[in-house]
Amino acid sequence: MNEKAWIELKDVSIGYERALLRPLDLTVRQGDFWGIVGPNGAGKTTLVKTVLGLLKTVSGEVRYPQGKPRFGYVPQRHLLNVNYPLSAADIVMMGRTDRIPLGRRPNAEDRRRVREEIERLGLTGIAGKRFGSLSGGQQQRALLARALVGDPDVLVLDEPTTGMDLPGETGILDFLENHHTCTGMTVLMIGHHIGSVVSVADHLCLIHKDADLFEAGPMSEMLTTERLTAAYGRPIEIDRHGRDVLVHAGEANHA
């Protein structure tokens, strides 16, 4: 908790013109790994877009105490138009756009960083292939490489493992965990499956606009049956086996 805050929300209402939830507080510190979970349509993406500055707040303001950080954003893959005739390498190079002066081609440093991220994410053999022809997992790794190639301070991912098979999901999560451990990069990740989020994050944010619920804090405090049950509106059970945590839907109480 001694690290400096990157992002602060105090009494901030998020939403599209109308507030989704009661005003919320959230402080993201340097080196935190936040998992953001909640049911579909809970307001997770709205929260993240507000943090990124893509959406205006309904009330209150998002503060960046150290100046606005450089963000690397991985959007939901299925929202992208695969008809663009772009290779995986073209997609990764997009992450350097704001560093390339107007009217200029990418310089040696831009190309080096793109090669580096392509190698790190295991895309070397498919970098020249059309993005739309890649598997979901390969597309996701290309988008992750694009987010990282701009050398961001904060990495933000919106459901990076949705629609992926188990090896693909595990590969992405292992990469993120290792990257966070090695670089100390701040990460905000919206998770589709709470089980995958709790395996890598150290902070958890529970959000559910229909229940007017927003809770955020260290994983150890947040990961309780009561809190998760309130967030998902159905019984959730937590099994702990040493360092491993298994979260699953429990039996519905029909009494």
Add this chain to the structure above:
Amino acid sequence: MLETVSFWESSFVWRDAMIVALIAAASLSYLGVWMVLRRVVYVPLALSQVSSAGVVAAFLLADLLGDSGAEHGSGAWLDPAWSALLFAGLASVYFAKARNASGRATVVAYLLSAAALLLLGGFIRHDLHDVSSLLFGNAVMVETVQIAYVGAAALGVGLLHLLFYRRFLFVSYDADSAGASAVPVLRHEILLYLSFALMISVSTRAIGALPAFGFSVLPALTGLRLGSSMKGAFSIAMAAGTISAGLGYYLSFVWELPTGASMVALAGAILAFSGLVRRFA
């Protein structure tokens, strides 16, 4: 062979029109790739209608203020060409701001400007033929000055895209990620739409609404069908557009067909042929 000789011998008749058509076709085919990829293919139609409303508004204002210069299209208190550009420019800002609702914005702009054209057109005192030629151009015969107008617009659009290509690509492909990476999204959306507005407005006035709309869509579809990269798609689209314009003009001349329709039909035939190439390649 007789027709061919006749065609070349009468080059003084078609030279200016051909040059204008080739420049407009190449530029609109390039911009069309952006429009098709962004799924805003009705934008050229709406921009052409909005710029027409601008022309009518200029005539009407000139009538109201007793300024007769507008009928010549120059030296007027409010030149119809500038008015068309102003209206198209304002519409492009509206489309850019609408972003996710740009389809709805396009339809609203098209309908309102079409209604304005019909309602206000009746109050103009100028000869209907003068107004029509300013509104919809004529691909067969163009004034030499149109080479300068269309050429300058194409040059401006080309320079703008050379400077901002990478930012236009990022913003078009994934606006949220571009915004998160500190690329100003709205500013670049407006610039991109302004480039559409400039080229469509000037081209509609020079070669007519049908070819301008046709060159904005059909060659781009060919380019995207056959091109394996953005560069490839742009090159193929521009080649398909210029072939449609040049050969379309020639065929319309020797077979005495409507020129604009011949160009668009040829662009459609090239698109159909590209489907065969794609299937058997």
